[in-house]
Amino acid sequence: MTIAAESAAQSALDVAILTGDWRNTNAEGGIARIVCSPQGDGTMRVRCFGRSGDDAMQDWGEVDAPLYSFTFESRQAGAFSAVFDLGYEEVRVQANVKAGVLVVASFNRFKDDSGRSNYFDREFFHRISKG
Amino acid sequence: MGEPQLSRRSVEHIPMAAPQPRIESEVMDGRWFKTNDKPQWIDHLVVDTVDEQTYVQIFGGASPSPADWGRVPVKWAFANASNTSSAKAGGFVVLYDFDDMAVEVQANFNLGLLVVATFVQFKQPGPLADRFTREFFFRA
Numbered sequence: 674m675t676i677a678a679e680s681a682a683q684s685a686l687d688v689a690i691l692t693g694d695w696r697n698t699n700a701e702g703g704i705a706r707i708v709c710s711p712q713g714d715g716t717m718r719v720r721c722f723g724r725s726g727d728d729a730m731q732d733w734g735e736v737d738a739p740l741y742s743f744t745f746e747s748r749q750a751g752a753f754s755a756v757f758d759l760g761y762e763e764v765r766v767q768a769n770v771k772a773g774v775l776v777v778a779s780f781n782r783f784k785d786d787s788g789r790s791n792y793f794d795r796e797f798f799h800r801i802s803k804g
Numbered sequence: 805m806g807e808p809q810l811s812r813r814s815v816e817h818i819p820m821a822a823p824q825p826r827i828e829s830e831v832m833d834g835r836w837f838k839t840n841d842k843p844q845w846i847d848h849l850v851v852d853t854v855d856e857q858t859y860v861q862i863f864g865g866a867s868p869s870p871a872d873w874g875r876v877p878v879k880w881a882f883a884n885a886s887n888t889s890s891a892k893a894g895g896f897v898v899l900y901d902f903d904d905m906a907v908e909v910q911a912n913f914n915l916g917l918l919v920v921a922t923f924v925q926f927k928q929p930g931p932l933a934d935r936f937t938r939e940f941f942f943r944a
Contacts, residue, residue, distance in 0.1 A: 686933060741923055741936035745868075752936035754908070754923050765897065767910055767921055769936055778921065780882050780897055780910060783824065790825050793882040793895035793912050 685715025686740050686750035691768075692717065695775045695798035697724075702796045704777065705730050707768070709738070709753070710804060716740070719755045721766065733757045733764070743769075761785040774799060825891040827881035829858035832893050832911075836918050836941035838865070845869050845937045846920060860898045862909070868932070873900055873907075882912075904928070917942060 688711050695707040706722040719738040722730040738753040752769035765780040775798040782791045830853040837848045847865030851858060858881060862873035876898050884894030895912035904927055911920045918941040925934050 739923070739925060740934065742933040743936060745932040745935050747933055752923075765910070767923070767936075769938070778910065778912065780880065780895065782880055782882070788824055790827065790883040790891060791880060793884060795912070 686742055686748055688715075688717050688740060688750045689803075690770050691740075691750055691753060691775075693800045693803040695800050698774075698797045698799055703794055704766075704779065704796055707775065707777065707798055708735075708804070710735075717750075717753060719753065719766075721755070721757055721764075723759075733759060741769075761787070825883075826856065827883055827893050828891050829853055829878060829881045829893045829896060832858070832896070832913050832918065834943040836943055839917070839940040839942055844939055845922065846939055846941075849918075849920070849941065850875075851918075858896065860896070860909070860911075862900075868905075870902065876900060884913075 692709045692711045695709070697705055703724060704721055705724040708720040710718050710720070712718060717738050717740055718735050720735040721733040723733055725731045734757065736755050736757060738755040740750040741752040742749055743751045752767070755766045757764045757766065761784060763782045763784060766777060768775055768777045776795065777798060778793065778795045780793055783789045832851050833853050835848065835850050838844055838846065843866045845864070845866055846869065847863045849863065850861045853859070858878040859875050860878060861875040864870045864873060878896040878898055880897045881893060882895045884892055893913055895910065898909045900907040900909065906925050906927065908923045909920060911918055919938065920941060921936065921938045923936055926932060
């Protein structure tokens with residue numbers, strides 16, 4: 674292990690409260706599913722699935738997700754952020770766990786010429802497996 | 805009957821050229837004070853709009869939050885979630901870059917409250933963990 678990797682591992686946060694397969698509590702929500710996968714080096718990757726018009730899931734792909742604790746002294750991750758570039762749209766996702774619920778705010782910015790307004794949304798997810 | 809509402813992300817691309825409506829961010833203008841009596845990461849903030857550009861100035865409340873974060877332009881403004889033809893402000897993102905940390909501020913305007921989340925990332929490893937905060941503010 675390199676010095677940099679060792680340093681990263683030493684400062685890594687415990688991600689257990691975040692990892693797993695999360696489903697939207699609202700069957701009509703814009704984001705249907707979020708999968709949080711721990712990596713061996715203490716980081717985490719997140720895969721999101723949007724909901725398409727025909728109720729099918731649209732895989733947005735998997736991205737690295739910076740982790741955050743709720744206090745500066747904590748070693749327990751409680752939140753993450755992630756940015757998904759869908760080509761026509763960029764989605765900035767912020768998520769934190771509260772009382773076992775993943776509270777997800779999304780800031781959606783359209784990059785096409787469709788005339789759609791950028792918009793904010795907030796949705797709630799329950800965990801169906803810890804992964 | 806009102807304007808037809810465009811769908812959200814369920815339609816990936818709409819092949820037409822249309823101006824994106826300007827988000828009316830000025831509805832969030834004002835001095836915003838914390839709802840919590842105890843010291844917290846952000847003590848208060850000021851939102852103002854000049855020539856259709858909205859600015860945010862944050863004042864810290866608890867170390868290592870700087871006393872005055874400075875006044876910065878809103879990076880992106882967002883409408884509320886109800887539909888994508890809305891121009892009513894629902895939130896904004898601003899970015900702060902300090903010597904020792906970078907902070908992304910994501911705020912949303914809801915039921916008269918400004919809900920402000922911050923993502924604090926330290927640039928060098930140290931004793932403090934990267935941190936997420938969410939705090940609530942009312943307008944004076």
